[in-house]
Amino acid sequence: MAATAGSLVLAPAGVLAPAGAAAPSVDEAGAALDGAVASAASAVAGAEGAVTSLGDAVARVAQGEQTGPNFPCVARAFDPTAPADAEGWGPTDVNAQTANGRLAAGVSRSATLTVLRWPSPSYYDQVKYYTVDRRLPLLGAKPNEGAFLGVVVGGRTLWLRDFPRSRQRYPTSRGDEVITEFSDPTRRLRVVVRDVAPRGVDALIRRVEVRAAGRARPQALVAFENFNLVVSKLPAAPLLDFCNEELNNDSARYVPDADAIVHERSGVDASTGKPSSVAVAMAFARRSDGHQVGGDRLASPGGLPPGAPEDAYDDAADGRLSGSGAYTGQTTGALRVPLRLRRGRDAVELVVAAGPTRTRALAELAAARRLGQRRAAAEKRRWLARLLRDMPMPRTRDRVLREMARRALTLVVTTADRRGPIVAAISTQPPYGEDWPRDGAFFDLALDRSRLHELVRRHLAFYVRTQATELRQPRGSLGVPPGNWAMNYYADGVVGGPIPWEIDETGFMAWDFTRHFETTGDRGWLRSVYPTVRRAADFLATCRDPLNGLQCRATEDDTFANLGNQQTIIGAAITYLGLRSAARAARALGEEADAARWEARAAELQRAIDEHLWDPAARSYGGGVEYCAYPLWPAELAPADRSRLADHAEYCWRELEPSFRAPASDRTFGLYESKALIALARFWRRNDPAKLARVRRGIDWIAHVEATPDTHVLGETWRVTRGRVLTYTATPHLWEHTLFYLAMLETYGAER
Known part of the structure; x- marks a missing residue:
């Protein structure tokens, strides 16, 4: 994007x-x-x-x-008084995630559940949490938003997020269990929260381990939640599960037989016109001794309506719960379970489960209770070890680089929807729970390199279904020419973003299909998808500017300025890539006329690029940090004067280099440096290997300066804040992680 x-x-x-x-x-x-x-x-x-x-x-x-x-x-x-560095969507408050292809959970650095997507990592978010400003406590979220834990000590609840010390990490690069450790040295309390979304169960299991070494003896554990159920989404406007949470009413009740609080909602998904329903249940594995189902006091300026039960967050303050059993509206809930400290220690598990109905949610809850957190985490580690056994690793001993390599693929395979699509991020702020074909081409490259060809086939089948044709448009389309794709899609194929179509995504798709064939050699599969490739390539060949021979004016790479009227190296290089790729696919199938037509247009386009997009003063094709990669890779332009590529590589490095001196340089904002590092590593490895040292410097900066120091995750962008580099925007950003993984392989070489 x-x-x-x-x-x-x-x-x-x-x-x-x-x-x-x-x-x-x-x-x-x-x-x-x-x-x-x-x-x-x-x-x-x-x-x-x-x-x-x-x-x-x-x-x-x-x-x-x-x-x-x-x-x-x-x-x-649109606040005109907002500072220049304001995050328009609100800051992303996800420091780690765990997912299983249907349920995806994002947690803050203090283990607050801030994102809970179900029935897909793409939609819908089922927890209320809305941030405003990174400089505010809780990033501006209200104190009763999210789902979080506390211990009862001395007649009041101490929320873990308020403990003086905390540390979060992934305990191993071979899984996605998240561990958050809290300590209060004064009270000599230590609490460890272990989170995992198990395979095959639509649940999040949270194991809470309490250790008291002093006189402060916790009597109970309290779990609070502000679930905000969503059953609908809008085509081309991903708003409903975060932007109007005050309208997302549901019915919540305590179910004694299950000892669980269950929220329910049903309706119609506006994007499909089909009935939609959800139920989310929360329960301890051990019998609770208190519950409260209440309203959300902070949902409106006037507070709770008359007669509404007390907000469960307020009710829990004294460590006791009043026992209200049901409420409909803006709901909150809390459960309390007694602790049984033996030698100062106890462990309790909490389950959050989801399903389309109360019965199904409670069935998932029961399955998660039987499974248990430790077994679920171990089984998931074994599954990931088998799945990623052929994953190439960068040939380096740097522990952080190797951990981030595995994290990239772990994020992709656990977040991949079981129907094929892979979202850019599970975040709602910004709303990136959609599949961008542009991103998808790189996900597929990384998956193919790991010999996960079936996952790639499933993903490409999704793109076959969502391509516009002469007779069919994607659901919710704003007008996509045949052979092209919408900006992005929800996992069910409904259009997600507001840009009707983008020419570079069409080129990336032609490359993706062809590259996968060249990886597997499966001509039967290629023949089955060739109509998709042909439609894309025919469009790229005919969408030509008669004034200069370049690609037609269109929208490129999510750029909203001059929407639909852009003509830069972005579209030019990737149109060239798509045409050349499709021509190779055509020749593999004996479609010589197609191949000749597309090759001729690619050659014409190369000449036009050299004539109109080469800047002799800058000795480059332009593109800046984000796009200077494309002429070098994956497009691999072929100018008549081959020295232009070497000159362009130098330009690309000049654009990049200030990023790798931050926070000491004048650059205070950046993004997508990994994309350029892949291209430079590939080009210099073949043409000037000594310059790979530059690329290694960039790799080192991303891993040890930009990434979060605890969980080693990357956002889409970074900014210098208070003298340090902060990664942010849609953390963890799956495309950024994948690009970084590919950059490491190109820079250090691969080993299995």
Whole structure:
């Protein structure tokens, strides 16, 4: 996704604009989108699934109340008084995650559950948690948001997030169990929380280990939750599971037989028109001695409505729970379980489980209770060890680099939806729970290198289903020319983002399909998907600017400025890549006419690139940090003057190098350096190996300066804050992790 993605805000009409820009009206937004895809209107007219009027589509997204105070994220994103470094969506508060392909849980550094996606890592988020400003306590989230734990000492609840010391880590690079350790030296208390989403069970299991070495003896453990159930999503506007949480009412009740609090909601998914329902249950593995189902006192300025039971967060303050058993509206819940300290120690497990109905959620809860956290974590480690046994590792002894290599693939395979798609991140702030075809091409490359070909086939089958054709549009489409893809997709194939289509993603898809064939050699499979490749390549060959021979003007890499009217090295290089790749696929199948046509257009495009996009003063094709990679790799342009590539590589390094001196350099913001490091490593390994030392310097900086020091995760972007480099935006960002993994392999070489 684009450089600006982390700083974009969603306008009321569902159109993204740079932070600080004036919010367009519904009519203005509709007109802008209509103009952006006017050239595609005739191509998609009458296709099944297409939105017939883009203005109507934008108005449908807005639907009146969505432009008002019920969408506080919109007002905050467009706040003209916000500082320049404000994060338009609000800061991501995920320091680690655990997932199993259906349920994905993100936890903060203090083990607060801040994201709970079910029934897919793509949708929907089932926990209320909304951040505002990184400089505020809890990043501006309200104190009763999220799901978190506390111990009862001396007649009051001490929330673990308030302990003076905490440390979080993945205990092994061969799993995704998350450990958070809390300590209070004054009270001589130590609490360890172990989180894992088990395979085959739609649950999060939290094992809480308490150790008291002093006079402060915890009497009980309290679990609080503010679940916020969601059953719907909007096409082209991923808002509903975080931006209007105050509208997401559900019914919650304590179920004595299961000793669990269960939230339920049903409705219709607006993006599909189909019935949708969810139930989320929370329970200890041991019998509780107290419960409270209450309202959310902070959901509205007026507090709780008359007669509503007390907010479970407030009720838990004195360590006792009042026993309210049901509430409908903005709900909260808490359970208390007595501790049985033996030699000052005890361990209790908490389960959060999800299903489409109360019965199913309780069945998942029972399965997770039987399984237990330690067994679940061990089984998952063994599964990942088998799955990733052929994963190539960078040939280095640097422990952090090797850990981050495994973390990249672990994130991808555990977050991959079982239907094929892979989201950019599970975060809701920003809302990156969608599959970008651009990102997907790189996920597939990393998976193929690890011999996980079946996962790649499943992913590519998703792209076959979601490509626009002469007769079919993706559900929720804003107008995609045949042969292309929408900006991104939810895991069920509904369009997720507001850009109708992007020409570079079409080129990446032609490369992805061809590259997978060249990895496996399976001509039967290639023949089965060749219509998809042909549609993409035919579009790339015919979408030509008659004035200069370059690719037609379109949107490139999530860039919203001059939407639909861009013509840069991004689109040019990746169009060239797509044409050359498709031509190789055609020749492998004996489709000589197709191959000749696409090769001829690629050669013409190369000449146009050299004539119109080469900057003789800068000795480069341009692109900056984020895009200077593409001419070198994966496009591997072939200019008549081959020295241009060496000159462009030097330009690319000059663009990158200040990042690797941060925080001491003048650069205070950056992103996607790994993309350029892959290209430079590949180019210099073949042409100037001594310069690989530069790339290793960049790799070292990303691992030891940019990544979080505890869990070693990366966000999409980084910024210098208070004299140190902070990674942020959609942590952990799966594409950034995958690019870094590929950069390590190219730089250090691979070993199995």
